[in-house]
Amino acid sequence: xxxxxxxxxxxxxxxxxxxxxxxxxxxxxxxxxxxxxxxxxxxxxxxxxxxxxxxxxxxxxxxxxxxxxxxxxxxxxxxxxxxxxxxxxxxxxxxxxxxxxxxxxxxxxxxxxxxxxxxxxxxxxxxxxxxxxxxxxxxxxxxxxxxxxxxxxxxxxxxxxxxxxxxxxxxxxxxxxxxxxxxxxxxxxxxxxxxxxxxxxxxxxxxxxxxxxxxxxxxxxxxxxxxxxxxxxxxxxxxxxxxxxxxxxxxxxxxxxxxxxxxxxxxxxxxxxxxxxxxxxxxxxxxxxxxxxxxxxxxxxxxxxxxxxxxxxxxxxxxxxxxxxxxxxxxxxxxxxxxxxxxxxxxxxxxxxxxxxxxxxxxxxxxxxxxxxxxxxxxxxxxxxxxxxxxxxxxxxxxxxxxxxxxxxxxxxxxxxxxxxxxxxxxxxxxxxxxxxxxxxxxxxxxxxxxxxxxxxxxxxxxxxxxxxxxxxxxxxxxxxxxxxxxxxxxxxxxxxxxx
Numbered sequence: 001x002x003x004x005x006x007x008x009x010x011x012x013x014x015x016x017x018x019x020x021x022x023x024x025x026x027x028x029x030x031x032x033x034x035x036x037x038x039x040x041x042x043x044x045x046x047x048x049x050x051x052x053x054x055x056x057x058x059x060x061x062x063x064x065x066x067x068x069x070x071x072x073x074x075x076x077x078x079x080x081x082x083x084x085x086x087x088x089x090x091x092x093x094x095x096x097x098x099x100x101x102x103x104x105x106x107x108x109x110x111x112x113x114x115x116x117x118x119x120x121x122x123x124x125x126x127x128x129x130x131x132x133x134x135x136x137x138x139x140x141x142x143x144x145x146x147x148x149x150x151x152x153x154x155x156x157x158x159x160x161x162x163x164x165x166x167x168x169x170x171x172x173x174x175x176x177x178x179x180x181x182x183x184x185x186x187x188x189x190x191x192x193x194x195x196x197x198x199x200x201x202x203x204x205x206x207x208x209x210x211x212x213x214x215x216x217x218x219x220x221x222x223x224x225x226x227x228x229x230x231x232x233x234x235x236x237x238x239x240x241x242x243x244x245x246x247x248x249x250x251x252x253x254x255x256x257x258x259x260x261x262x263x264x265x266x267x268x269x270x271x272x273x274x275x276x277x278x279x280x281x282x283x284x285x286x287x288x289x290x291x292x293x294x295x296x297x298x299x300x301x302x303x304x305x306x307x308x309x310x311x312x313x314x315x316x317x318x319x320x321x322x323x324x325x326x327x328x329x330x331x332x333x334x335x336x337x338x339x340x341x342x343x344x345x346x347x348x349x350x351x352x353x354x355x356x357x358x359x360x361x362x363x364x365x366x367x368x369x370x371x372x373x374x375x376x377x378x379x380x381x382x383x384x385x386x387x388x389x390x391x392x393x394x395x396x397x398x399x400x401x402x403x404x405x406x407x408x409x410x411x412x413x414x415x416x417x418x419x420x421x422x423x424x425x426x427x428x429x430x431x432x433x434x435x436x437x438x439x440x441x442x443x444x445x446x447x448x449x450x451x452x453x454x455x456x457x458x459x460x461x462x463x464x465x466x467x468x469x470x471x472x473x474x475x476x477x478x479x480x481x482x483x484x485x486x487x488x489x490x491x492x493x494x495x496x497x498x499x500x
Contacts, residue, residue: 010109011041013096022086029079031057032072036100036107045106053105070197076105077201077354084362102355103388123383123461126454128438128445130468185244185335190215190234199228200354200365204332213240213321216329218260225401226301227367232258235331241320242333246311250340253306253317254403255279256332257290263298271298277328280320282312289324295474296401303403304475307343309335342497343405349492350374351392358385363492368403372396372487379418384461390416395489399480402495404471411440411466411477414492417451421458430458436488438464439480441472448484468498 014037023030035057039048050072054060058071066072080100087097097110188196188204192215196204207215213236223229235258260266262274272294279287286306296302311317317335321328338344347363349355352374355363366374372394381390421430430452438446445466455462471477477495481488 006111007041009096011037013094013098013109017086017091017098020086022082026078026082028058028075029082032075032079033098033107036105037098040107048105050105073353074197074201076100080354080356081362084356084360088360099356099360102353123463124455125463125465126446128440128464128466130466131440131443131445131470183247184337185246185333187242187244187333188231188234189236189330189332190217196230198231200367204231207236209242209244210236211241211243213238213327221260222299223258223260224297224300225368225370226258227365227369229301231256232260232301232331235329237329238327239321239323240328240330241318244317244319244333244335245315246317246335248311248315250338251309251317252334252336252338252343253281253309254332254334254336255287255304255306255319255330256334257292257296257302257304257329258300258331259292259296259298259302259329262326263293266298273325275327275329276325278322278324279328280318280322281306281309282318292329305343305403305405307338307405308340309338342407342499345497346402346404346495347492348400348494349389349392350394350490351376355386355389357389363389366392366394368400369394370399370401372398372481377418379416379424379459381416381418381459381461383455387461389414390418390461390491393418393489393491395487397481397483398488398490399478400493402477402479402493403475404477404495405475406471408498409469409471409477410494410496410498411469411479412494412496413438413464413466413479413490414494415451415455415462415464415489416460416491417455417458417489419489420486421452424458433486434489435483435485437482437484439478439482440466440469441478442480451489469495 014033018030018034023033032053035053036048039045050066051064053072054064054066054069055062058075060069060071080102083098083100087094091097095112097112099108099110100106101108186202186204187208189207191204191206193206195206198204215234216237217234219233221229221233223232226232259275261268262270264271268274272291274293276289276291278285279290287304292302309317319333321330347361348366348368349363350366352365354365357363373396374392374394376392377390381387384390417430417434418424419426420428420433426433431450433452435448435450437444438449446464449464451462452458469477479493481490
C-alpha cells in the first residue's frame with residue numbers, strides 16, 4: 001500500500017511539473033521527461049537507452065545513429081539543467097523533487113525529509129599556502145502524450161522560424177527580446193543564421209542586435225585553450241555595437257575573443273599592438289586598450305568575465321567596441337543570471353559530460369585546459385560522498401586558465417591515484433610512481449606532490465585547497481601541473497569566490 005501511495009505521489013509531481021509552464025518554450029524537454037517517467041513507472045527504468053529516447057520520444061527514424069546525432073545528449077543536458085534551476089527556485093519547497101543523475105537516463109525521485117544516508121569518511125584536505133596577491137491515472141497512454149506534444153510543437157513552429165530568419169540582419173527577433181526574467185542569452189557573433197549547439201549542450205543564436213561592423217571567419221583555424229573551437233571561428237569586426245534586450249536583474253557577462261589574423265602563424269603577421277581596442281558597457285569603459293595577442297596569445301581563446309551586470313534604463317544591455325589600432329573583434333556574447341556582488345563558482349570535472357554531486361551542484365565538463373589528455377578510470381574511490389567525481393582524469397603536463405572577475409577565490413583541486421600501485425593497471429609501488437609540482441598563477445604551492453603517498457594508497461580521494469587567490473593581470477586563475485615522475489593528473493577543479 002505504501003509503495004502504491006509513493007508512486008502516485010511521484011506521478012502527481014510529474015503531472016504538475018508538465019503543466020507548470022516551465023517547458024512552454026522547450027517542448028522536446030517535456031517529451032523526454034514524460035517518456036522516461038512513463039518507462040520508470042512501468043518498471044523499465046533500467047532499459048531506457050539513448051536510442052529509445054531518440055526514436056520513441058523524439059520521433060527520430062529507426063536508423064537513428066547516436067554517433068552522428070547528439071540530440072539525446074543535448075536534450076538530456078538541457079533537461080537536467082531545467083530541473084535543477086526549477087528546484088533551486090520556485091520549486092525549492094516541493095516535498096518530492098525529480099532528478100536525473102549524470103550519465104543515467106532513468107529519473108530519481110527525491111522525497112524531502114527522507115532519512116539521511118550514513119556519513120562517508122571525508123577525503124583528506126591539504127591546505128596549500130595562498131599565492132601572493134596578484135489528472136490522476138493508473139497508466140499513461142504514449143500515443144496520447146505524443147499527440148499533445150505535436151500540438152505544442154505546432155504552436156511554437158511559426159515564431160521559431162521567424163526568429164531564425166531575422167538573425168544576421170541586425171534585427172531583434174521578437175520571440176527572443178526580453179524573454180523570461182533571468183533567461184540566458186548566447187550570441188555567436190558572425191553566425192549568419194540558425195543556431196549552434198556547443199560541446200557543452202548550450203544553444204547559441206545567430207548574430208543579432210548589432211549595429212555596424214562586418215562578419216569574418218577563420219574556418220578550421222586551430223584555437224588553443226577551447227574545448228569547442230567552433231565558438232571562435234566566426235566574429236564581428238569593425239566599429240560596432242550590440243543593444244540586447246534584457247529583463248531587469250543581475251547578470252554575469254562573458255565576452256569571447258580569439259585573434260586569428262595577427263600574431264604568430266597568422267596571415268597578417270605582427271603580434272602585440274597589432275589590434276588594440278576599448279569596450280564600453282552601458283556607456284562605461286570596461287576594457288581599456290585590450291590587445292588579445294598580448295592578453296592570451298594568437299589563436300587562443302580569451303574570455304573576459306564581468307559580474308553585477310544590469311540592463312540600462314531602456315531595458316537593454318549596450319556594448320560598444322571602439323578601435324584604437326586596427327578594428328575590434330568579438331566572437332561570442334554570453335549573458336547568464338548572476339549573483340549580486342560576486343561571480344558564481346566554477347566547478348569542472350575532467351570528463352566529457354557534466355556531473356551532479358550529492359549536494360545537487362552541477363560540475364561542468366572539462367574546459368579551459370591546455371595540454372594533457374582526458375582518460376576514463378574504473379576504480380571505486382573511497383573517502384568521498386561523490387566517487388563518480390573521480391571517474392575521469394586529465395593527465396600530462398597541463399594547465400587550466402580559468403577566467404574570473406576581480407576578487408578573491410579558494411581553488412580546490414581534487415585527486416585520486418587510480419593507475420599506479422600494487423594491483424593497479426600501472427603497477428609499481430605506488431609511492432614515487434607519480435610526482436609533480438602544483439603551481440597557481442606561476443607560484444609553486446606544492447612541490448614533489450605524490451597523490452599515492454599523501455592519500456595513503458590508491459583509490460583514495462584527496463583535496464588540495466588553495467585559499468586567498470586573486471586573478472592575474474589578465475583576469476585569469478592559472479593552475480599548472482608540472483610532471484617530475486610520470487605524468488601529473490587531476491580529476492576535478494573548483495574555483496569558489498570567498499565571501500567578504
